[in-house]
Amino acid sequence: MMEMASAAALMRDLRRGVRAPVQVRRADRERYATDFGGLHACTPRIVVHAADEAEVSLVLRLARAADIPVAVRGSGHSFAGNALSPGILLCTTGGAPRWSLRGDGVVQVDAGARWGDWIPALHARGRTLPALSGLASATAGGTIATGGFGSGSPRAGAVTDHVRRLRLVTPDGAARWCSPDESAELFRFVCAGQGRLGVVTTAEFSTVTRPSIYRLRVQPLREAEELRNVAAWLASRGDDVPEFFFAEVGSAGGRAAFGTPVQTQAGSVLPAATLPSSGEMAILPPDALADFRPPREPVGVMSALRHVWCDYCLPLATADAFLAEVADGVRSGSLAAGLARIYLLYLGAPGAAVAAYDPRGGAEPGPRIGVGVYHTLPASDPAAVEHARWLHRGLLERCIALGGRPYLAGAHEIDPALESRIYGHDARRLAQLRAALDPDGLFGPSL
Structure with a gap:
């Protein structure tokens, strides 16, 4: 616990060095007590909005000198408590983007x-x-x-x-x-x-160069089982996959969309990728394909919902086995409670230098089928929320067994032992780097 004199000195130095008001009132701090997932809660002691690199650097130096934990928060659209801190919460958003x-x-x-x-x-x-x-x-x-x-x-x-x-x-x-x-x-x-x-x-x-026109084919989907056919078609294409793709299925059905740019801003025609032979065809400007999805409620304030959203990245050869189990779970009802949607992406192969924790990495780096399984449940039913988290722990184990990796943006629960099992030497090397850069363990959360 910081002594009062040290706490006063920290507040003085923060207020001198940071242009935005330093937030210490409880009502202000509670706005940052959770993230979009709502599965974790931790009210920060101090909230600081840094306007530039100099202010970020100052806050980190002051936190280290005061021996107080510090974590970083952007938009707060996370699920595993990564953007929460019991000490200083360093916010990096705000103001006009430069x-x-x-x-x-x-x-x-x-x-x-x-x-x-x-x-x-x-x-x-x-x-x-x-x-x-x-x-x-x-x-x-x-x-x-x-x-x-x-x-x-x-x-x-x-x-x-x-x-x-x-x-x-x-x-x-x-x-x-x-x-x-x-x-x-x-x-x-x-x-x-x-x-x-x-x-x-x-x-x-x-x-x-931004394309000006896309050719798009959309197939309606009725149930999760049909995602297997979509994934199989993509896996069969080799390098000839569409430039644009996503698929989603919810309780009311869904769609798969495949697109390819056909013209640039300058009017030149582009070589088009193969699209499926069935489905509705359209020619659209790229703005019509935008899939930006803002959060559905303010991020930070505890809402009435809990989002247990997890993404799994499978090699092309084993994606069907994973999707079959997901479809079986939906059909039998074991996965159905609170299931908002299942989302599918095709993740193109990484470059030569694969990031250590890239979900397309591992023993055989390459393209992946990304499978998002998203549960949204009422906060008033903690048993259902815990059941969904238990289901996702099982799905993660199955993903790993099939040679896949999690996409770490989601609500995955990964302890150090599981992290080491997934990432091997890279997990150990990251721990060494963290120990060297942050010997007192004050910066940020673990997975």
């Missing part, structure tokens, strides 16, 4: 910028990221921490595949550039590593 597009097509952006606050302006310049998160309220830094997949991932892979370099502030407050060529090991663990080595303050991404 970004710039260079002549070489590289865009630099504040990592605390939400995608929906600046991507439309980038699109207006005729450029886009090859892969985008499907969540407009997520921040660039939060997406880097998880990998970032969306409907454009069949060909483009993860958002992190297109990070040229990033600016990292480590728990001691020191800042450095990281890339495949500079502080390469840190870069490998920061991308898709759940932000456990520091705070990303700036990121640079490759961009591409």
Whole structure:
């Protein structure tokens, strides 16, 4: 416990060094007591909004000097308590997003910028990221921490595949550039590593010309069993997968959408990928394909719902076995209670330098079928919430047995032993890096 004199000195230094008001009133702090999932609760002692890298660095140095825990929060759209802290909660969002597009097509952006606050302006310049998160309220830094997949991932892979370099502030407050060529090991663990080595303050991404017209085929889906046929068709295509794909099934049915760009902003025709032979065909502008999904309620305030949302990433050869078990669970009723939807993505193969915790990694890196199983349940029924969490623990074990990995953005419950089993040497190396950068264990949560 901090002595009163030390606490007073910490507050004085924070207020001197940070432009935004430091929040200590209980009513203000309780707004940050949980995340979107609502499965964990922890009211921070102090909430600080950092406007730039200098303020991030200051807060981390002061937290270390005061021996007080600190965690980082972007939009709070997490499920496993990653954005919660009993000490200082360092928030990186707020204000107008700062970004710039260079002549070489590289865009630099504040990592605390939400995608929906600046991507439309980038699109207006005729450029886009090859892969985008499907969540407009997520921040660039939060997406880097998880990998970032969306409907454009069949060909483009993860958002992190297109990070040229990033600016990292480590728990001691020191800042450095990281890339495949500079502080390469840190870069490998920061991308898709759940932000456990520091705070990303700036990121640079490759961009591409934004298509102006898409050819889209949409197939209606009636039940979860039909997702197996969709996944099998994708797995059979080899490199000839559509540029755009997602599928989802809920209690009222669903759809699978396959798309390919056919024209650029300049009017040139693009070679088109093969699309399925059945379903409704349409020609659409890219804005009609946007799958940005903002949170359904304010993030932070305890809501009446609990979201047990987990994503599983399976090799193409074993995805059908996993989907068969999910479909059987829906049909038998064991998975049905509170099941909001099942979501399917195709995750294109990673590049040569695979991030340590990338869900497409492992013994045989390659493309994956991403399967999202999303339960939303009333907070008033804790037994049902716990049952859903138990079901997902079983699904995770089955995913691992089939050679898959979890996508760490979800509500997965992974203790150190399970983390070591999934990630092997990389888990041990990450623990060593964390111990070196944060010897007192004050920064951020574990998985």
